[in-house]
Amino acid sequence: MKILIAEDDAMIRNLIADTLTAAGHAVTAARTGSEASRLIASETFEAAVLDVMLPGKDGLALCQELRKTQEIPIILLTALGALDDKRAGFDIGADDYMTKPFLPEELLFRLQAVARRYRKAALPVLSLGGVTIDKTSYLVKQADQTIRLPRKEFELLYQLASFPGRVFSRDELIERIWGIDFEGDDRTIDVHVKRLRERFLDAGFEILTVRGLGYRLEVR
Template structure:
């Protein structure tokens, strides 16, 4: 299930968008402003953000730039502004689409679906990151001429981090997606798996590394020279 972050200071719009997204099968995180959105991002990493332009404090253009550059999250701007200059500003900030209020819920949904199809590596069977090729069909990781057969949880964890290179995954998000909501173990399990994956990668490549972001989680970094 894809998770969508909706950021809007209008409670009515938040409720409306939430209803239609949930009915369409999405999980929704609601935030009333940019500060609230950043707080939610500490524990959950969404697949897409729907952001209103006109908000108190940090506006939607500024928030979009940060979500795009620092979190690698695609953004659909939702706003009452329809002038070409505002659209240009939105796309320059890194938005992936633009919907003007008032909007038809069906239009919002098909635009959301279109963005997710372009960006959702979680459902891709194969993809490359640096010099590493990941095949979810065979559960194989290939680096150069070496094929690694990892234990299932290690493979799933590496594939998750690699699905968004240079993107920080909160520890809670990783635990939820790899071990599930009802996992009764502690976070030491995650630490152990990360350590084992690092040891395997170190033997075969310098192009990709897993970095600890203290107090937040982990990210897979790609060496720009590779």
């Protein structure tokens, strides 16, 4: 993968770059947020590791820039471990979040895991927990039963199932499924999640509430 690293601490930046390069990835490193922003505008990446606390432009702003043009795995790094910081990262589309200090090998494993989810999400048909979700026909099959869901329920299920284990905030789900012009409230997500849970009580997956953050789908 071609990976962007934005980290102002030279030791941490070099450690991450060395670890990812040794694993066969191509790395482009930026020392400031402004430098990373210029790279985002001129190049295409397959993944990004962004420090939240950067001079010039912070990692949250960079994440937002990437999300406008590139659908790639993004991991945020920060020395802060507060829930509000994690919520902010997930709200703007980060896939994962690591608090310093961390093991570079763990970062590599997490990045590879997120990348696998993205490759899976590119498939029109998903199969998990004994359920097949077909984006081309908007049909769901469980055992010998074909289930036709309301469109928004289907799109919510497909979004969560495309990235099992990933936390999605309510705001992100609303933006991805209902659009940025949606004028309802975020409780709409809760209602749709409740309906999906009731429909798939016996499936091999479950939709979990992550308190203070949002929802994630886990395969049993």
